[in-house]
Amino acid sequence: MIEKFMDEFGPEKIIEVYNPKVRLHGFVVIDNTARGPGKGGIRMTPTVTIEEVFRLARTMTWKTALADLPFGGAKSGIIVSSEELKNRERKRELMIAFGKALRNIAPKIYIAAPDVNTGEEEMRWFVEGNGNPKSTTGKPKDLGGLPHELGSTGFGVYHSTLVVAKFAKMEIKDATVAIEGFGNVGSFTAKFLYEAGAKIVAVSDSKGVIYNKDGIDVPKLLEIKKQTGSVINYRPGEVLTNEKIFELPVDILIPAAMPDVINEGNVEK
Numbered sequence: 001m002i003e004k005f006m007d008e009f010g011p012e013k014i015i016e017v018y019n020p021k022v023r024l025h026g027f028v029v030i031d032n033t034a035r036g037p038g039k040g041g042i043r044m045t046p047t048v049t050i051e052e053v054f055r056l057a058r059t060m061t062w063k064t065a066l067a068d069l070p071f072g073g074a075k076s077g078i079i080v081s082s083e084e085l086k087n088r089e090r091k092r093e094l095m096i097a098f099g100k101a102l103r104n105i106a107p108k109i110y111i112a113a114p115d116v117n118t119g120e121e122e123m124r125w126f127v128e129g130n131g132n133p134k135s136t137t138g139k140p141k142d143l144g145g146l147p148h149e150l151g152s153t154g155f156g157v158y159h160s161t162l163v164v165a166k167f168a169k170m171e172i173k174d175a176t177v178a179i180e181g182f183g184n185v186g187s188f189t190a191k192f193l194y195e196a197g198a199k200i201v202a203v204s205d206s207k208g209v210i211y212n213k214d215g216i217d218v219p220k221l222l223e224i225k226k227q228t229g230s231v232i233n234y235r236p237g238e239v240l241t242n243e244k245i246f247e248l249p250v251d252i253l254i255p256a257a258m259p260d261v262i263n264e265g266n267v268e269k
Contacts, residue, residue, distance in 0.1 A: 005054045009061065010073075012038075013109075014050060017101045024097045026078035031057035033109055038074025039064055041115030041138075042098070042126070044085065045258075048077035052259055074110050085117055092125045099129025112136035116257070119184060120147040154188025154256075161193060161252060173197035176213075176250040180204050180242075181257025182231050187222060189256055194218035202240075202248050204257075208232045209240040211248065 002014050010031040017026045027050050030038040040060040043053075053075045061073025078098060084090045095118075099106075106112060112126055113136060123139040130136075139145030146152065165172045177198050179186045182205045190200050199215040207230040210216065216234065224234045232239045246253065246262065247269045255261045 004051075009058070011054060011057060013105075014054070015102075015105070016050070017098065019097050019101065022093050022097045024078070024094050024101070026076060026094075026098050026101075027053060028076045028102065028105070028110060029054045029057040029074060030105070030109055031073040031075075032061040033072040035065060035072050036070040037072060037107060037109050037111050039069070039071035039111050039113065039137075040073060040075035041113040042076040042078060042095075042118050042122070043115035044078045044080045044091070044094070044117040044122075046079065046081055048079055050077075053077040055259070071111065075115075076110075076112060080117075091122060095122050095125035096129035099126035099131075099135065101129075102135070103130055103132075106130055106135040107132055110135075114138040114184070116183070120145065151184070151188035151191070153185045154190075155192060157185060157189040157254065157256065158192035158196070161189070161254065162196070165252070170251060174199055175252055176201045177252045177254065178202035178245050178248050178250045179254045179256055180245050180261060181255070182225060183257065186254070186256035187225070189254060190218050191222070198252070201250060202245050203231050204242055204245045205231050206242075208242060209245045210234045210237040211240055211244075212237040 005011055011029050012033060013030040015028045040057055057073050057075035060075060064071040064073060078094055114123060120138060120140045123136045126136050127133050127139055133143050140147055162172060175198050177193055177200050179190050182203050190203060194200050200218055201213055201215060202209055202211040210231045221231060221234050225231050246266045
């Protein structure tokens with residue numbers, strides 16, 4: 001498997017984990033540790049693959065280097081069903097088992113973090129299994145962490161958007177924005193851009209897209225999402241299917257959830 005990806009930068013290790021007792025199937029890609037232990041989140045989805053995790057680990061190699069952080073690049077994935085994602089105790093069981101399985105590499109050459117379908121509570125469970133609080137960032141404050149839920153990743157996407165807008169000679173104030181995904185990343189990205197004066201016209205989650213060409217009140221949207229579980233219950237707005245968010249006439253489109261959502265099938269739309 002490693003031959004498929006290897007080049008002069010990595011990956012250094014691809015570790016596949018299987019625990020038949022708890023039915024855990026996961027993997028870690030340590031791409032490059034030249035600058036320090038590999039840093040990268042743990043995503044839990046039904047479709048995550050080693051190839052996807054490698055590409056994310058390589059991105060982390062460049063990201064930590066560009067930010068001049070003392071880390072390398074890495075990433076992890078755990079394959080879970082949609083039903084398992086809804087079961088808190090099942091997620092806890094899997095995260096504890098995964099943390100335990102990685103005791104020999106975390107935090108020595110790998111430091112975990114939240115990612116898709118994982119947050120500060122999942123990092124608590126990872127530490128519980130691993131035994132070392134230094135094995136992950138994004139853990140709860142009572143474990144000495146800076147929780148992912150405070151919006152650090154969304155804040156980074158917000159600043160990246162400002163840089164891109166400046167490069168494109170585009171004023172962020174009143175620029176129309178569509179954001180695919182409204183989890184920890186998308187919700188905070190929307191919040192910060194809204195506060196900067198951008199016009200958020202479309203947002204999606206797993207249930208669909210809410211679109212309002214005149215702009216969405218993001219504080220109200222956040223409350224609707226919290227109360228009802230989905231952005232599609234916001235009004236006024238038009239409910240669209242998920243793929244339609246990539247076809248809307250907007251100035252800025254931000255993918256903030258799953259990989260490969262902009263592809264050969266929709267790039268011209």
